[in-house]
Amino acid sequence: MKTVYKIPFLLSIIVIVLAVIASFGGIFVNNIYRDNELVKAVWLGNDIVTLFVVIPIMIGALFFSLRHSLKARLIWMGILWYMVYNYIFYMYGTAFNKYFLLYVIIFTLSIYALILALMKIDLKSLKQKMSSNIPVKWIGSYMLFFSIMIGGLWIAQSLSFVFTGKVPLGIIQAGHPSGVVFATDLSLLVSTLIVGAILLLKREVWGYIISIISLTKCLLYPFVLVIGGMIAYQRTGNWDSLTPLYILLWIGSLLSYIYLLKGIKVKE
Numbered sequence: 654m655k656t657v658y659k660i661p662f663l664l665s666i667i668v669i670v671l672a673v674i675a676s677f678g679g680i681f682v683n684n685i686y687r688d689n690e691l692v693k694a695v696w697l698g699n700d701i702v703t704l705f706v707v708i709p710i711m712i713g714a715l716f717f718s719l720r721h722s723l724k725a726r727l728i729w730m731g732i733l734w735y736m737v738y739n740y741i742f743y744m745y746g747t748a749f750n751k752y753f754l755l756y757v758i759i760f761t762l763s764i765y766a767l768i769l770a771l772m773k774i775d776l777k778s779l780k781q782k783m784s785s786n787i788p789v790k791w792i793g794s795y796m797l798f799f800s801i802m803i804g805g806l807w808i809a810q811s812l813s814f815v816f817t818g819k820v821p822l823g824i825i826q827a828g829h830p831s832g833v834v835f836a837t838d839l840s841l842l843v844s845t846l847i848v849g850a851i852l853l854l855k856r857e858v859w860g861y862i863i864s865i866i867s868l869t870k871c872l873l874y875p876f877v878l879v880i881g882g883m884i885a886y887q888r889t890g891n892w893d894s895l896t897p898l899y900i901l902l903w904i905g906s907l908l909s910y911i912y913l914l915k916g917i918k919v920k921e
Contacts, residue, residue: 694888
């Protein structure tokens, strides 16, 4: 690990340090965010989850990766994917603020760390360690269901605008002129779930990798949505009606994630 994954490991350390600074500042420093109250609440929830949940998991995954845990390495790569997904929102979704360059650096280093880490995976060895008992049919079907639910929501609202000219409520409430959430989910979330599911159903080794990485994000981000939604409701009285769906998808992601990781036959 120390030699093979040296560069992505060092990049990940930098990502952790910068994410701590960005999240800590977002929580405890006044006037970092210049958005409306609803969006500020979302950023606060995001910073809380990143600082107190995601970063500790990432540190633990890196530690056990050094002890040659394959499962920890896959979780670490999944956290890097979370960082890519998460900080694209900060780059394009926040009103320009003092931490802008931090967001760009975290996003960029996370991409390179993830790519370099993926390049080092021993695909043949991983394939041999994946149990044939993993229920790939229902996990893959669930991932396709996830992608249809989220993708369908954003596509339906986008098409509605084409025919009616009515801007989706979520975009109006955010006070942001572009569909950052729609664009990010459709390009990064939905696509990886679909590709991962198809490859998993075929028992391709990349199906296992992509599925674990994408489900890591799916397992963590609902905490952001629910906590941010609760803070937003407390501050503005606006409740996210999709919260029950987020909880349902989280349960499905958790079960899928457990079965995938349990299916790795390796002595840790």
